[in-house]
Amino acid sequence: MQKHQQKCVIQVLPALNSGGVERGTLEISEYLVKKGWRSVVISSGGKLVNRLTRNGTKHINLQTNTKNPLKWSNLRKKLKNVFEDEKPDIIHVRSRVPAWTAGKVAKKMNIPLISTIHGSHLASSLLKKYYNSASVNADKIIAISDYVKNNILKNNPEKKDIIKVIHRGADIEMFNPENIPTSRIIQISEMLQLPDEAKIIMLPARPSSWKGHEILIKSFSSINNENIICIMPGADDDGHYVTNLRNLAKKYNVLGKMVFLPFLDDLPAAYMLADVVVAPSLKPEPFGRVIIEAQAMGRPVIAFDHGGASESIKNNITGLLVEPKNEKELGNAIEKLINMTEMQRNNMANSSRKHIVNKFSLDKMNRETIKLYSEVLKFK
Secondary structure (H helix, E strand, C coil): CHHHCCCEEEEECCCCCCCHHHHHHHHHHHHHHHCCCEEEEEECCCCCHHHHHHCCCEEEECCCCCCCHHHHHHHHHHHHHHHHHHCCCEEEECCHHHHHHHHHHHHHCCCCEEEEECCCCCCCCHHHHHHHHHHHCCCEEEECCHHHHHHHHHHCHHHHHHEEECCCCECCCCCCHHHCCHHHHHHHHHHHCCCCCCEEEECCCCCCHHHCHHHHHHHHCCCCCCCEEEEEECCCCCCHHHHHHHHHHHHCCCHHHEEEECCCCCHHHHHHHCCEEEECCCCCCCCCHHHHHHHHCCCCEEEECCCCHHHHCCECCCEEEECCCCHHHHHHHHHHHHCCCHHHHHHHHHHHHHHHHHHCEHHHHHHHHHHHHHHHHHCC
């Protein structure tokens, strides 16, 4: 049958809703089809399944999201049946439950196994270390940043030779200021009703305490500029956390400078309104796509100097790296960037765009991944 004449990759992940794991799966599957490979994804389903199948990828629905080990034996049997039918050349697992289930089956069937580790891979206990262990039991390991790679090697130094760092990539056509028509920018601007002369600081993040909304609000009280507004796409809901953010802003007398928004469908156009993008995550992020997408749009980015941010921002060239959790330094960094001259701003914008195009593009991520697939198949 023709379907077995093409090289086939099966990616396995818990679900296809939203997040970095899901986006990476979609991006690689689309690229595989484009390059003439056969692409199959196994997950428990989700809102992104239709988008996945539209690109030519086959989706198979299994309960790959169950964390109950008592259900893994039955799941492995179903996965074995799928593998026997689809005859994959490579199995690519993208989190721990797929590693424990699909990964184990791949090993028994002698199918080359690749594991991408998207999380920090920190082990705070022996049990957590054991749970993490399946993710590194592969022929090749993809770490999404040097930060993740170093965390893996702390507990698994013997894996040094099989780890490949492949940074996540930004779609440099979607996130390209030259491709954003004025009409889209005006539409976002009219919706937000922002003052024409205001300096706009942007923190796009879901409402989560470690994303740094609180420390950003506190830092605003020290910024010596009345003509400044902070927009927070993704931080508008009726929940307890956002209520606390509003109360905190009121306490620091900056509530009038804060705009809490739902997630914006047109984030590239929203970036065009921002003078500065801030990503003040309180704990190290494994990578952080917001940082590279904002830079691709020529926006200067401020982040705490830890995790993946330390790799994706060139300090004082494409943005500023600040001592983690230092509220005063964060405020100083914002003030420094909003007070740049037009020439300084243009230079940083050009440097930011060039930096992402050269080192953090989606195309580069896809090419490096398919190259790794090909290398693994050489030794099959």
